[in-house]
Amino acid sequence: MFFIKFLFSFVFICSLCSANRWYRMFNSNYDDPCIDRHKRFQRCIPDFINAAYQKPIYVSSTCGNSPKEFCNLSQLNQNHPNDYLTDINNPNNLTCWQSDLIKQGENVSLILSLKKKFELTYISLQFCSQSKPDSMGIYKSMDMGLTWIPLQYYSNNCEDIFNKSSQGIITRSNEQEALCIDTKSQLSSMSESRIAFSTLEGRPSAYEFDSSPVLQDWVTATDIKIVLLSPHIDMNSYSVADFAVGGRCKCNGHASKCIPNSDGRSVCDCKHNTAGDECERCKDFHYDRPWARATQRDANECVVCNCNKHSTKCRFNLELYKISGHKSGGVCLDCQHNTAGRSCHYCREGFTRDLTQSMTSINACRACNCNNHSRQCRFNKELYLLSGRKSGGICIQCKHNTVGRYCSYCKETFYRDPNLPITHPEICKACNCHPVGSRGKVCNQTSGQCPCKDGVSGLRCDRCLKGYQQTKSPIAPCIKKLKLQSYNIYNENDNTNSYHEQDDEDVYTSTMTTTTTTTTALITTTTNQPGITEYNPSIDMGQYCGACRYYSRRLHVKKYCKRDYTIHARVTNRHDAGQWVSYLLTIVRVYKDRLNRIQESEQWVWVSRKDVQCSCPRLKLDKQYLLMGFYDQMQTSLSLDRTSVVIEWRPRMEQLVVLSFVVVYGTEWPVPYERVTSRPTNNPYCQAGLISFCPNGKGEDAMIYAQDETDTIEIFALKKPVWSFKFGDLMAKFKVMHDGLGFRSQKTGRNWTMEWYELDQLFNCTFPHVLKNDTFIWCDQGALCVYEGIVDSMWNGSSDLSMLKKVAQMNGKDYNTWATWAVSDNNTGIYYETWTVYSDPGPNATMYFDSYDCASFVIRGLNELYHYGAQILPNVHLNYTRLNIYSYEPVLLGTYDQIVHNQTLHNDFIDFYREFDSKKPNTEEWFKAFVEIYETFYLSKRFYFYYNNVYWYLKLKDTTPLKISFDEVPISSILKLN
Ligand SMILES: [Ca+2]
Incomplete structure (x- = not known):
């Protein structure tokens, strides 16, 4: 019986290794089993061996070292050392280890240390003569003998000895459980004296071993212990002829052999860019995707990080890996050669990309020469060639009121202080020409003299010339002195020759504002x-x-x-x-x-x-x-x-x-979405050269109404992955969905669609365009698109997530009232808002800003349909995508005109938006840009948020700055019952 089991395990083992063996036979000129004929990585495993062969066995009791009477077995009247357990096993000339005399209840242990992890197929013991125990336990350790786990028990009394039933059954729920085999009739009476335990036999996942971490763990061991017990029968001793352990050095499919390391210990000879004693991790700089065990189908090799040759260190980021569609998760560390970014793929601050060099060149980034007034520049190839390949940088965002290619001039309304070096932060002084006394704001670039009106003097034109006196007239602020008495109720204590500042600039106070005026x-x-x-x-x-x-x-x-x-x-x-x-x-x-x-x-x-x-x-x-x-x-x-x-x-x-x-x-969150009295003309800049997304933008006023008030109009919820025609698979993975409403006349069968769309193009609504003069253009208008038909292929079929679902119906008269609401809603709510801003992802979060997008229209529209008398079909569930930002309490910054006065804030503003603007893609690179924007969120932890024409500062939460949620919404929960 046991022998049969033993044979079975061998068949099983051979079926695992046969493919490899075949391969070696026919590919003698190609001897790395970890690579296939096409030079692709493939799974490889070390040879199957008897891991116990000629290994020392620790035994707790050995007879024969000092011969005693009871050790003199009739056949072998010699020593019986433990070496005999693992020597060559010749059936015709058995060599037997023998224990000392065992008293009733005494145990004997045999321990084999493999010094590293193995994956075991069988463990067998061949007993000599009749000296077999009543009971026996087989244990393994996975931590070099610190802790032990039972693999199998044998006993003629399982219940009493091991507290186990002999009727145990292995199912998929207890595949790591040891069984106890009843030996009442077997262990003592068998003529064949070998006991063999097959590790996988009878365990249901054995034939899906590749995909069963439970069984992979079950067969793994560093040490094997056999405990022999004879609790009741007082016998002479135990005697064992052979102790064999069949298995393979454990290398997780990434090595074909184990070799001695520098300490002489046997470890895997790791391939597939893996490392470790068991090839259980990726080797350094190969962290672009997570480590995995090799399978028959996929070697799961570790992949080198792409750092454009600017770094030799990287780490793995699970979030980035997920959003890349399980393609790439490596993040380069310590980018050299003045590069930065996840793949060291752009130049760090203060350096610009030299476009005559490849990105992998050590000269890819060149220092900006901006006289300490800017840390950013861009590269211009023509200038570079004109300069004799010396300098191609053009400074951008010159600070300290400087301008020019090298930030070496003062900007208008400033002049250069001749006493300071060009690199000094205060090199440019404000002209501060007096608004009344001067003819203009621009002063002399070197002297600082403002242009004064007649009768006015001073560097800033803030004094009357001698013999002139101040008037209240802005046209002639100083006139020749008259001898008339006049009152000046405001200036009694002041020098009558100087002005009060009269500009009444509006200044928003906020934590970010540093500018003040008098x-x-x-x-x-x-x-x-x-x-x-x-x-x-x-x-x-x-x-x-x-x-x-x-x-x-x-x-x-x-x-x-x-x-x-x-x-x-x-x-x-x-x-x-x-x-x-x-x-x-x-x-x-x-x-x-x-x-x-x-x-x-x-x-x-x-x-x-x-x-x-x-x-x-x-x-x-x-x-x-x-x-x-x-x-x-x-x-x-x-x-x-x-x-x-x-x-x-x-x-x-x-x-x-x-x-x-x-x-x-802080009295009103979320900030109410601002409505307008009528829709303004869209900025022509936004429309130039862009794809029209609103298929039939004209004539919707006529199209939107039902022709017959006694008609019944059916209403459908429509859904498809954003840009399904280009990025369907990827966007469906993130469940970024587009939503709309569909309508059908029961009388005529006519149907039509309404979708709230970005008026121009995706991303226009998300971020502004940064113009060359550092101002912004927002293309953040959305509009309701109404067109004939419901294009089935668009809403129903391109993806599992597409949907065309009937949600309600109503009579034509009520529908027309609703349609009037829809037209008015469209004319007064014009700003598209992509993001929803919350305090945190939890259920009790504060919502600071609500999104206003395609899904908002559907939810708003269904709610209004309900109020105008539509019968909503119960039990309909809908799903809506939200792009959530998690932030601390927002700080109001004001309008752009207000921010522009604060230079520090304004510069940061430009930097922030330019970062996103540079990532704004052409259509082919949409998804890549999406990933990069996601990355920017994680790295910058701040956001300038534009809502209702004013800007807010968001300090993002550290752990979760951004998340895409796809929430199921029962239709009943979106209908607000007044
Ligand atoms: Ca032997």
Whole structure:
């Protein structure tokens, strides 16, 4: 019985190795079994051997070293050393090891140390004479003998000796379990005295060994231990003629032999770019994909990192590997020769690509010569050739107010300080030409002299010439002195020959802003004491009104913070009372009311008569205004004066106010998507040369309506992978989907499609274009495309994820009402927004910004269909893709015009967007660009986010800055029940 099992294992072993052997026979001139005839890697394995042969065995008891009476067996009246366990086994002349005398209950152990991992096929023991044990256990170790795992038990009493049933069965759920074989009738009575255990026999996954890590683990061992027990029968001793272990040196399919290493220990001779005693890892610099065991179909060789010859170190990144479609995950480290990037494939800051050299050349990147004013330059081949192959760099983004190819000139409105070296960060000084006293902003590049108006002097034109005096006229700020007495209520303590700054630049305060102007200080000193200047009829009114310069039609956060109230109100009445005029306001909305003084919907506001006479502020009956001012001196009612903000109300103002002020204080997340009153013309720059994605953009107003109000309109949810016609497989893998709605008339069979699309081209909506003068163009309009037919092949068939699913139906009349909504929705919601911004990926995350894309339209549209009376089919489930960014709380930066004043911020802005702009692909490289953008997210951890025409700063979360989610949404959950 055991012998039969033993034979079986040999057949099994040979079936594993036969392919190799055949190969060697017919390819004698090609002797590396790890490479096939076509010089491709293939699986290779070391020869099958008896791993115990002539190896020393540790035994706990040996008879014969000091001969005793009981060791004198009749046949072999000699020594019985443990070497006899693993010597040549000649059946005609057995050599037997023999144990010392064993008392009842005593055990004897035999231990074989293989010194490295092997994959075992069988373990066998051949006993001498009748000296067999009652019970026996076979154990293995995978850690050089530290811990032991049972492989098999034999006993005539499994339950008592090993606490195991003798009826055990191996299934796929317990393939690493040891069985106990009942030997009541077998072990002691068998004429054949060999016991053989086959490691894989009876284990269901044996024939799928390649794909069974459980069994690969089960057959792996560094040491084998046999324990012989005779708990009940008091016998003389045990005697074993042969201990054999059949198996292969374990090399995971990556070596055909094991050889001694420098310590003399046997290790795998690893091929396929692997390393380690068992070829269990990739060798250095071969981390472009993860290590795997070789199989019959695939050698799974390790792949060298592509670092363009600029690095010899790399690491593996699982995220990048996944998004590459399991192609490449290597990230180069320590890029040399002034290169940078995942594959050392671009030049690091301060260097530019020399296009006359290949990327792998050590001269691929050349230093920028920008006089310390820029760290970036680009290479121009013509200039390089013209310079006699000396210099081809052109500096970009010169800082410190410099310009020019080498940042060696001062830009307009700056002049060069002759006392400083060209590399000094303060080499360029601002002209600071006085806005009133100068004829222009540009001063002399070397002297710094501004061009002064008549009668004006000084380097900055900020003084009147001797014999001239200051006027309030911007045309003639200094005139010849007159001898008339005049008052100047603002400049009494000042030098009358100098100006106050009069520019009233609006400045957003934010954590990023460093620029300030003197405006803030002026407002502070004058606004804390409203109305303090007494009316004095002797003051010339024209001069008084001329000083009404703090009156502003502009908003900024500082004003909002300083003033007591901000309201939207209509002026409904006016009442004159001596030196005061009061206006009756009907309050529309209160944004701020510091002391809660606005209790009624009608409220009086007080203005001094002299301010009214100056039209400062100017209030008209029946007009609506945004009013921002202080309480009166008693702090009980509202007042207005020349420091107040009074702006005639415009329809978009509400969102502007909410956005600019309320959101700054964290009261409203997500930021509401801003709607417009009508769709503006798309920027022609955005449309130039791009593919039209809106197949029939014209005439949708007619097409969108049903022709018969008694008709029944069926509604379909449509879905396909983005750009399925080019990148279907890859984009489907990431489940980046495009969504739309389809419609069908039951009466006529006519059908049509509505999709919300980027108006221009993918990526235009995601990032701006950076123009040469460092300004941006956003092509972020989306639009509803309506066209005849539902193109089945587009929505249904190109991929498993495509979908054309009926979700609802409604009558023609209700449908037409809905269609009117759809037209209006399209005309007022024009900004396409790709990203959704959350605080984290968890279920309780705060949403800072919602996306506004094709899926948003479908969800919004279905919701409205439901409200206009559509019968929604229950149990429909839909899936929607979201491109999620995870960020700390966003910081409002303001509009581009506001950011441009802050040079540090603005430069960073340009750097950030240019990085993405450089990755904006032609169509063939779309996917590659997608991967690179993903990488940039991971590396930069920051994002400038554009929403509703203003910019926000997002500090991205470290662990998960970006994620694509594909959420299942039951249709019932997207219908908001009012
Ligand atoms: Ca022997």
